[in-house]
Amino acid sequence: MAQPSDNNSIALALQSVKASLVPGVTLLAVSKFHPVEALRQAYDAGQRLFGESRANELAEKAAALPADIRWHFIGHLQTNKVRRVVAHAHMIQSIDSLRLLEAVATEARRAARRIEVLLQVHVAREETKFGFSPDELAEAAPALLQACGENVTIAGVMGMASNTSDVTRVEADFRAIRACFDVLRGGAFAGSDAFRTVSMGMSHDRDIAMRCGTTMVRVGTDIFGER
């Protein structure tokens, strides 16, 4: 676990990340693998949106920290962990299959919780990343909408660019994610006011994402330090 170097460093880092954001872009502070004390510092500095990637870690941190935090789940989610995540998450950003969305809808209904989700779009070169291709998503959209039921709202898309120093490639990936969002917003989600989030951009590529139409950046390292 990384340790903050002093009591002020996280607040200062948070302030500088916020100052770098294009107006209208929301900051998700990605706190995975960092101790509760580090999150507390960001909380005390005003941060309320935190991102976690593991179900157990989310549950432990949610129990230890104030209730007005909005937890976003950003990791790959297995169906056997859905109940635990639904108990705490305000938003699940990593919906990568119809089956997973159905499981989220079932558990949300069971727990009488309302939850927002993002559809994960896969455009990056890496074989191992999860998500729908833009074509798959356009095709699956009606079934995904159908699967939401009363308790789940699809609020947009989430994606990652290829992990490369090739800026042209990264920019093309982000534009493809944004284009996928625009197609859905003009199509299957045309009637949905809730469909408005494009979550893309991390510590190292958020400036590129902001040029390409992100509405939410997910920043870990630049706030909390190395994991």
Ligand SMILES: *Cc1c(COP(=O)(O)O)cnc(C)c1O
């Ligand atoms: C860890 C993680 C981030 C944050 O990455 P940093 O490089 O630390 O900013 C963003 N998005 C996802 C999906 C992650 O897993």
